[in-house]
Amino acid sequence: MLIAITFYLLAFTAIAAAFMVVAARNPVHSVMFLILTFFAAAGLFILMGAEFIALLLVMVYVGAVAVLFLFVVMMLDVDFVELKQGFLSYLPAGLIVAFIILAEMIMVGAAYFSGASKTVVPTDPETSNLERFGEVLYTDYAGAFEAAGLVLLVAMIGAIVLTLRERKGVRTQNAMDQIARTREEGVELVDVEPGQGLG
């Protein structure tokens, strides 16, 4: 019962939020609704027992992609009013695409239920997806995992090489100089006569 309620709540939230992504007037609101859609979808994945995919969805899509969208929307000066003007004229094409997607989903669902024996069943329902995933990732695929780290290193080098510009003549803090200062250079003891001040 609780699962059913949660499912309908999440599913309704996902659909309503997805609709609002397209319908919202303010693009920032659109991105916010997009984040809500991702969260609802992540909840649906958890209900299906796919907690790893749910976590990925939240981390990658909410944590990175949606924030990137937000940046783009806020930084770029796109005239969204002008962009929205053709909304109705695009509607027929959009409806056709939506209809095709719907038909495909119905067919996939029908094919799935007609051959129920093909369903994948987890071999060991006791351990979670995350545990199983970690087991193969750090044993069988340890080499690939390390190599993927090098791929990320290459990406990082690339980002720095292509964007870093060293400017000459900029005054910057030199941490080493600051640390290497001695008491003698930094502090001066002055013997002040009473009633005279430092002058």
Place this chain on the structure above:
Amino acid sequence: MFQSLSTILPELFLAVTASLLLGFGLSKTQDRSDIVRNIAAGLLVIFGLMGFVLDRPAGTSFNGLLYNNEFSDFLKAVIGLAAAAALLLSKHYFKSEKLDRYEFSVLTLYSVLGMSIMVSANNLLSMYIGIEMQSLALYIMAAFNRDSLRASESGLKYFVLGALSSGLLLYGASLVYGFTGSLDFETIRASIELTGATSGVIAGMVFLLCGLAFKISAAPFHMWTPDVYEGSPTPVTGFFAAAPKLAAMAIIARLTIIPFSDILGQWQQVIVVMAVLSMLVGALGAIVQTNIKRLMAYSSIANMGYALVPIAAGTVAGIQGMLIFMTIYVISVIGVFATILQMRLRNGMVEKISDLSGLSKSNPGMALCITFFMVSLIGIPPWLGFFGKWFAFAPAFEAGLAWLVVIALVMSVVGAFYYLRIIKMIWFDEPTREFILAPRTVRFIAIASALLVFPLLVIPGTGIGIAAMNLAETAAQALFAQ
């Protein structure tokens, strides 16, 4: 454990030294790009020869992710030497364009590491990671001249299309995984033996080959090539045209021979279509080009078509032919780019084919070098290019693909037109410009390659040609023995 480590020694060596070199280059007080480049070139030579000097047993490492044998050793040697040559060629170009930064050498090392993982990959996952590592480094190298609009455009174009090809590749890999239940090449082969050619496996195989066709710029996935070749810095283009092509060609050979050996009839069709289209596009597209880098892009498309012909045969002789053809192609392409890098006037580089006119009068040595390369690329008998084509086309003929060989020969004749046009310009046209004398490294590499494609070394009695052929044969046999 140590046996397993020894099989991945070249990869470990490159990964560790590249990372150390990255740290070494990071000096605030002095510019270390020169010394980093020289060290990197030395490392690449060591990496390339490692497979032959050390007596390493063939075997798997990382639980079957990589499989090292004579096949990958041979390819690593050619890739390592080609990359070292390209790196040395880049020195004066980057210096004069004020782009000399040590990261370039480090990126070259990482891309060679990626290629090395590719050529010994025995698993779809390690194959993908190898491809990504080399392409990511190549995207950055293409855009290395970040202030130039064309270089940025070429980098971006390469990146977007490369991402698309990765998508195709991953989609194919996931289909193959889904229908065979494994990522491991040998398990996939066993599974296909058991189930036969299911439609899912065939679709996955086609997607995999299409994704790889992007990497070798085989038609119909060649569109990025001319723009990227033209826009990238010239030494980078020279690097693109040589080593990465060989690595991608090797992984195509590996995929078709190991996991998909039982569905030869299916992949053969794909390879044949790509070969015919590449030869057509390469031969006809090059005719109207005026920029020599664009011309070399089309020439490379055509040559990839020729190299796919022996793979389509699916025999030991075919793989051997592909290896020989690609090695000769790599030598001549490095030579061609070494001569293109000599096309420098007082106020900068020029890239027009017409700038070469009358070169024989102003610079006979360079003219002779270009003529050698062009004649070799056409495939006129005493030059090495002829032997490359001979070993490439003969196995396909024996495997019953006579019509494919006929198309390849006709396209070679069509392609001869634009190579001969360059030769005619060099020797018979009036001189228009005078190039300034190129630096010694560039001239040396051009002359060395020209001597290599000249049949001096394959004359019976010198033995070098025979030794190279035996190496290629052992490599091809090792691939089939796995």
